[in-house]
Amino acid sequence: MHSVRGIWHWPATATAQLQQEFPQVAFCTYPRAVEDPLTDTTAAAEAELFADADAVIAWRLDPRLWRGAKRLRWIHCPSSAVHQLLSPELIASPIAVTNGASVHAAMVAEHGVALLLALARRLPEAMQDQAAARWQPERWLGRMRRVAGATAVIAGLGNIGRELAPRLAALGMKVLGVRHHPELPVAGCAVVYGDQQLEELLPRADYLVLALPATEATAARVAAPQLALLPPHAFLLNLGRGTALDEGALLAALQTGRLAGAALDVFGREPLPPDSPLWHCPRLLISPHVAAAVPDTWDLQAALVARHLRNFLTGQPLSPLVDKARGY
Incomplete structure (x- = not known):
C-alpha cells in the first residue's frame, strides 16, 4: 500500500x-x-x-x-x-x-484585474467618500483613468503572468511581458522581453504588475532605482511574492506623490504587522494575500x-x- x-x-x-x-x-x-x-x-x-x-x-x-x-x-x-x-x-x-x-493562477489573475480597475477608477477613494457620506463629484474630474489603450508591463510570465496577460489585453491594454525566456511567446503580450530589459520598459508603463517568484535573482527586483523610472501617473501591483518589491522604496514614492498608486496582495513579512506604515499609506490598496482564496x-x-x-x-x-x- x-x-x-x-x-x-x-x-x-x-x-x-x-x-x-x-x-x-x-x-x-x-x-x-x-x-x-x-x-x-x-x-x-x-x-x-x-x-x-x-x-x-x-x-x-x-x-x-x-x-x-x-x-x-x-x-x-x-x-x-x-x-x-x-x-x-x-x-x-x-x-x-x-x-x-x-490552481491559483487564474484566480490570482482575476484578483489582479480587480485591483487594477480599482486603482484606475479610484474605488478606494469612492469608499472613503461613501463612509463619510460625502458627495463631491468635482474632485473626481480628470482623475479616473481608462484602461483601454494603456500600457501594462508584467514582470514575470509564469502561471500568474500568463493568465493575466490575455485578461488585460481583452480590456484593450497593450501588454508588454518580461520573462527569463523572451523567445517564448505568451498569449496577450504584444511583445515579450528578457529579464534585463525591465528597466527599458518602465518609462512606458502606465501599470507595472509584478508576478515574480521568490528567488535570489528576484529579491528587491523593483526598488528605488526602478520606481524612479516609472512615470508619475503609473500604478504598481504586486501579485507574486513580497520579496520582489522594496516596500520601503514604494512607501517613499507614494508618500511623496512620486507614484500615482499601488495595490499589494503579497508582502515581505506576513502577516503584515499592525504597526506597518503601509496600512496608512496614501493611495495604497491592500489585500491580505487572499487572491486565490475562493470557495x-x-x-x-x-x-x-x-x-x-x-x-x-x-x-x-x-x-x-x-x-x-x-x-x-
Whole structure:
C-alpha cells in the first residue's frame, strides 16, 4: 500500500475526496502546524510518521522529518511559492516536487484585474467618500483613468503572468511581458522581453504588475532605482511574492506623490504587522494575500493532486514539475 502524508492546512474534505478515489492509498495527517518550532528530539520522534511515506503534501517540511523516509519520491506543495520548502537537501535529492501554481493562477489573475480597475477608477477613494457620506463629484474630474489603450508591463510570465496577460489585453491594454525566456511567446503580450530589459520598459508603463517568484535573482527586483523610472501617473501591483518589491522604496514614492498608486496582495513579512506604515499609506490598496482564496480552491487542489497521484501510482511522469534549481 502506498502512503501519503498531509501537512499545511490541508482540509479533511480534500483528503476525503482523495481517499474515495484512491482506496488503496493510506492518507495520514501530520498534526503539527508548520509554524511550530521543531526541536531535534521532537523531529526524531515525529520522523517516524514519515518513515514509510511515498509522497507528502506540504507547504514547508523540515528535512529532519523526511531524511530517513527511504520510499519518499514526491512532495506536492499546495501553494504556488516553493521557496519555503526548497531546502538545499531537497534540491539535491531525487525527490520530485510539484506545486499548486496551476490552481491559483487564474484566480490570482482575476484578483489582479480587480485591483487594477480599482486603482484606475479610484474605488478606494469612492469608499472613503461613501463612509463619510460625502458627495463631491468635482474632485473626481480628470482623475479616473481608462484602461483601454494603456500600457501594462508584467514582470514575470509564469502561471500568474500568463493568465493575466490575455485578461488585460481583452480590456484593450497593450501588454508588454518580461520573462527569463523572451523567445517564448505568451498569449496577450504584444511583445515579450528578457529579464534585463525591465528597466527599458518602465518609462512606458502606465501599470507595472509584478508576478515574480521568490528567488535570489528576484529579491528587491523593483526598488528605488526602478520606481524612479516609472512615470508619475503609473500604478504598481504586486501579485507574486513580497520579496520582489522594496516596500520601503514604494512607501517613499507614494508618500511623496512620486507614484500615482499601488495595490499589494503579497508582502515581505506576513502577516503584515499592525504597526506597518503601509496600512496608512496614501493611495495604497491592500489585500491580505487572499487572491486565490475562493470557495472551491481546495476542490481544485484535490483534483490536481488526484491527477498527479494517478500518474505517480502508474509510474507515469509528474507534470509540470517544479524546477528545484531555479526555485519555481
